[in-house]
Amino acid sequence: MAHFGAICPAYFTGHLNTMLPLAQELKRRGHRVTLIGIIDAEAKTVAGLEFLTFGKEEFPQGAMTEALNYLSKLSGLAAYSYVVNLLKKEANALLRDGLESIKNAGVDALLVDQVSVGGGTIADLLDIPLITICSSLISHPSHSVPPKYTNWKYNPTWWGKLRNQVGYAFYGRVTKPMIDVVVEYRRQWNLPLYSHPNDAYSQLAQITHQPPELEFPRENLPEWFHFTGPFHYSGTRKPVPFPWDKLTGKPLIYASLGTLVNSQVDVFDKIATACEGLDAQLVISLGGSATPESLPNLPGNPLVVEYAPQLELLQKVTLTITHAGMNTTLECLNNAVPMVAIPIAFEQPGIAARIAWSGAGETIPLKRLTVPRLRKAISQVLTKPSYKQNALRLQEAIKRAGGVTRAADIIERAVSTGKPVLTGTI
Known part of the structure; x- marks a missing residue:
């Protein structure tokens, strides 16, 4: 050995x-x-x-x-x-x-x-x-x-x-x-x-x-x-508490900007505003960048947590709004979850470009992020079947790999x- x-x-x-x-x-x-x-x-x-x-x-x-x-x-x-x-x-x-x-x-x-x-x-x-x-x-x-x-x-x-x-x-x-x-x-x-x-x-x-x-x-x-x-599995992650009882049963939109360059409170506000009025529940994970209590009241009253048990939550998610970190992207695809990507730094723009190229989501550069653009992208990914179909295609590719x-x-x-x-x- x-x-x-x-x-x-x-x-x-x-x-x-x-x-x-x-x-x-x-x-x-x-x-x-x-x-x-x-x-x-x-x-x-x-x-x-x-x-x-x-x-x-x-x-x-x-x-x-x-x-x-x-x-x-x-x-x-x-x-x-x-x-x-x-x-x-x-x-x-x-x-x-x-x-x-x-x-x-x-x-x-x-x-x-x-x-x-x-x-x-x-x-x-x-x-x-x-x-x-x-x-x-x-x-x-x-x-x-x-x-x-x-x-x-x-x-x-x-x-x-x-x-x-x-x-x-x-x-x-x-x-x-x-x-x-x-x-x-x-x-x-x-x-x-x-x-x-x-x-x-x-x-x-x-x-x-x-x-x-x-x-x-x-x-x-x-x-x-x-x-x-992907290599990841839940056995190497520490358990994260989550208020599962607060999920309403509506289609779930999960938003996370990762754990590094994630102190973008204005982005979370735009995400909440863009999702307001949709027949869906929004869950926001702050990735340790802040506590839920420190954020102002976000539109639409989303469920906000400091950390989320991402691997378990993605099994219930319909759409992820992500910074396009590689781990989150692969975890979404492993669960056939399409994405709207808002890349912030490092290789995230390149990953977001590949998400769009593969047909498994849409991408909006951080500098061009507006509520109307984000709402349009969210609605498009939620309603057009091809995004889910391509996410399923990549899920199968992951299984074969x-x-x-x-x-x-x-x-x-x-x-x-x-x-x-x-x-x-x-």
């Missing part, structure tokens, strides 16, 4: 909720799994998994709570730049502190989130297998596909590809400080420098929890790239053979 180290920005719920079920599945199969992260992430680690900390200098106890509170008030490029700086600091701490700790812990292989840019360098130096886990949209640059941080539609024309190329160049400049940290350590350790962004990813297996039906047509993905569908079981099969084969696991072989 192997000892896996799992590296991800565990203070981001979406990334953690992808890695934990995978870690739990490997542990169930008899492997040892250690989550590797900053000290504030330890409390989020589920029972049965070990934890190895690094970066206490940059990230002392409580530092990430303060950082995430600040982040929750940002949107767009400001939020993206702030997270790049956090990931830069984390990469430096991981490469400075984590190497000896991981070596001393006897880790045999690393599962590394695609945004944890230092993990691949540690695997190279220790000469242990690396598996890349894509917990958000696929990051691999491709001129056939718009950068994931944009809401651009898929456009395979020459000018569409040129636009994409310019977009990748822009975001490459934004992320350069983070990449420079890795370059400097690779120089110090006499490791080959990366010649392409994709070089930082595994040459054995790269796994995304997207189904392929939620991705634009892509060119030049590695032969060892796998679409397995194999999920966490197939992902673990791929990982085990890659580590046991030391050879690339090619697409279609598992």
Whole structure:
């Protein structure tokens, strides 16, 4: 049995909720799994998994709570730049502190989130297998596909590809400080420098929890790239109380802006106003950004909670109004729930563009959000059968993809053979 180290920005719920079920599945199969992260992430680690900390200098106890509170008030490029700086600091701490700790812990292989840019360098130096886990949209640059941080539609024309190329160049400049940290350590350790962004990813297996039906047509993905569908399941989530007795039995509209950039009280007000008068009940989850008591009285008297048991609630939902975070999007599709997306930051615009492209929902950019636009989109998704039909189509695609079981099969084969696991072989 192997000892896996799992590296991800565990203070981001979406990334953690992808890695934990995978870690739990490997542990169930008899492997040892250690989550590797900053000290504030330890409390989020589920029972049965070990934890190895690094970066206490940059990230002392409580530092990430303060950082995430600040982040929750940002949107767009400001939020993206702030997270790049956090990931830069984390990469430096991981490469400075984590190497000896991981070596001393006897880790045999690393599962590394695609945004944890230092993990691949540690695997190279220790000469242990690396598996890349894509917990958000696929990051691999491709001129056939718009950068994931944009809401651009898929456009395979020459000018569409040129636009994409310019977009990748822009975001490459934004992320350069983070990449420079890795370059400097690779120089110090006499490791080959990366010649392409994709070089930082595994040459054995790269796994995304997207189904392929939620991705634009892509060119030049590695032969060892796998679409397995979602990993998450409720066993890795803490129970959340919810006033089930207050549900009226009417069609349920669920609104959530996630747990990061979610301090958008005006957006919640617009959502409530747009839903007022519909023959439906609106449930709003604040994602910890505020308490229900702190909000002004919202139109239509929606049911407002600080957190919602999302996996259980989605089994009853007719429509979700979402920030288009990857986990919420996949959880909606796993329950065949169509969406209206209001992307705020990070890769959310790209996910929202794919929701619209797949036919499973509509999207409204945050800067263009008005009550009339939102009401029109909600009414359209509620009344036009094609949205539900496409959500059902993606639900079936997720069932076929194999999920966490197939992902673990791929990982085990890659580590046991030391050879690339090619697409279609598992």
